Amino acid sequence: MEFNYRVKTLDGATLEGVIEAANEHSAAEALSKKDYILLSLKKGGAGLKMEINIPFLNRVRPKDMVLFSRQLAVMVSAGVPLVRALEVMVLQTTSRSLKKMVLEIAANVRGGVRLSSALANHPDVFDNFYVNMVRTGETSGKLDDVLNYLADEQEKNYDLMSKIKGAMIYPAFVICAVVAVVFIVMTFVVPKLTAVLFESGVPLPLPTRIMISTATFLSHWWVIIVILVIFLIIFIPLWIRKSKVGRYSWDLIRLKTPVLGNLFQKVYIVRFTRSLATLLVGGVPINLALKIVADVVGNVVYHDLILKTVKSVEDGYSISSVFATSKAVPQMLSQIMVVGEQTGQLDSILDRMANFYAREIENILGSLTTLLEPLIIIFLGIIVAGIVSAVIMPMYNLASAIQ
Numbered sequence: 001m002e003f004n005y006r007v008k009t010l011d012g013a014t015l016e017g018v019i020e021a022a023n024e025h026s027a028a029e030a031l032s033k034k035d036y037i038l039l040s041l042k043k044g045g046a047g048l049k050m051e052i053n054i055p056f057l058n059r060v061r062p063k064d065m066v067l068f069s070r071q072l073a074v075m076v077s078a079g080v081p082l083v084r085a086l087e088v089m090v091l092q093t094t095s096r097s098l099k100k101m102v103l104e105i106a107a108n109v110r111g112g113v114r115l116s117s118a119l120a121n122h123p124d125v126f127d128n129f130y131v132n133m134v135r136t137g138e139t140s141g142k143l144d145d146v147l148n149y150l151a152d153e154q155e156k157n158y159d160l161m162s163k164i165k166g167a168m169i170y171p172a173f174v175i176c177a178v179v180a181v182v183f184i185v186m187t188f189v190v191p192k193l194t195a196v197l198f199e200s201g202v203p204l205p206l207p208t209r210i211m212i213s214t215a216t217f218l219s220h221w222w223v224i225i226v227i228l229v230i231f232l233i234i235f236i237p238l239w240i241r242k243s244k245v246g247r248y249s250w251d252l253i254r255l256k257t258p259v260l261g262n263l264f265q266k267v268y269i270v271r272f273t274r275s276l277a278t279l280l281v282g283g284v285p286i287n288l289a290l291k292i293v294a295d296v297v298g299n300v301v302y303h304d305l306i307l308k309t310v311k312s313v314e315d316g317y318s319i320s321s322v323f324a325t326s327k328a329v330p331q332m333l334s335q336i337m338v339v340g341e342q343t344g345q346l347d348s349i350l351d352r353m354a355n356f357y358a359r360e361i362e363n364i365l366g367s368l369t370t371l372l373e374p375l376i377i378i379f380l381g382i383i384v385a386g387i388v389s390a391v392i393m394p395m396y397n398l399a400s401a402i403q
Contacts (some may be wrong), residue, residue: 073147
């Protein structure tokens with residue numbers, strides 16, 4: 001049975017949350033054991049207030065995670081007790097999903113559970129990489145350093161992904177808008193002109209015949225086309241998420257796509273080098289670090305490659321031995337990793353390579369943005385010119401015939 005509670009901590013902070021208990025007395029007793037001062041306790045599920053449980057709407061945004069990690073790192077570094085820091089986080093965060101999650105984490109930590117174990121209860125938000133880094137910080141007694149390091153890395157990743165998304169928004173919007181306008185024109189406008197053009201008896205040029213054929217097809221089948229597009233929009237992501245073949249095919253296509261493939265490759269390389277460097281700095285064994293990074297990198301092709309590397313390392317070979325034979329890994333990275341392994345500075349080398357490829361991504365994005373603007377203008381010009389010529393040419397022929 002769930003109970004909604006409102007309590008005050010010994011530090012004077014007011015907290016709200018949900019607790020499960022057999023009855024109201026057991027819930028009050030459980031809260032008192034946590035040194036909470038009970039303000040109100042009501043049975044959950046009563047009343048009109050309902051919580052919408054839609055994963056897409058309730059997910060924690062990357063920006064909220066960056067703020068959470070940074071604020072927690074600052075407070076722990078300043079000597080604020082961990083439970084108190086988490087309670088302050090509850091008051092500061094604006095995300096309802098994150099607020100509820102931090103409440104549960106704070107309650108678990110207050111009850112004697114380690115922070116890493118409390119975070120592991122929420123794998124959708126705190127992945128193995130995050131949990132293992134916190135665990136190494138707890139083991140070494142350097143939790144504040146680890147939290148600061150995690151906050152730095154998350155900020156770098158967030159900035160990188162924000163730049164990529166920002167560069168893609170403009171062309172994606174323009175293309176979608178053009179497709180929508182052309183679809184509307186072809187479906188609803190051109191069919192009305194078709195009757196006039198046929199009644200005139202004037203020979204129609206090739207662009208006009210193509211436009212009329214396309215418009216006729218769309219006007220008769222537009223409902224089925226819309227349904228098919230909606231089906232593909234729903235089916236393809238499901239196929240990619242649920243099917244191993246779909247996921248591998250999609251990840252391979254992203255790497256093979258002209259121009260963008262090079263960008264995606266460098267994004268995955270940055271994730272790999274930065275995550276592995278972070279784990280090695282935290283003292284995680286190399287084979288375990290590689291297994292964690294395989295899940296973090298976000299691409300099945302690299303996931304399988306890293307798992308092969310794990311087996312190679314366990315057999316006594318170097319990390320670079322597998323990477324050197326793969327086309328998915330730049331030769332420069334493999335050669336630099338050999339130097340890092342031989343000198344015992346692999347973590348430092350990986351961190352430098354992560355920064356190098358992050359700058360490469362920024363350069364690619366800058367070039368893409370500069371190149372896309374004229375390409376989009378040319379694309380729009382071709383579309384507009386095609387439609388205008390297909391409409392104007394028969395009109396011109398009709399006017400000439402009348403004269």
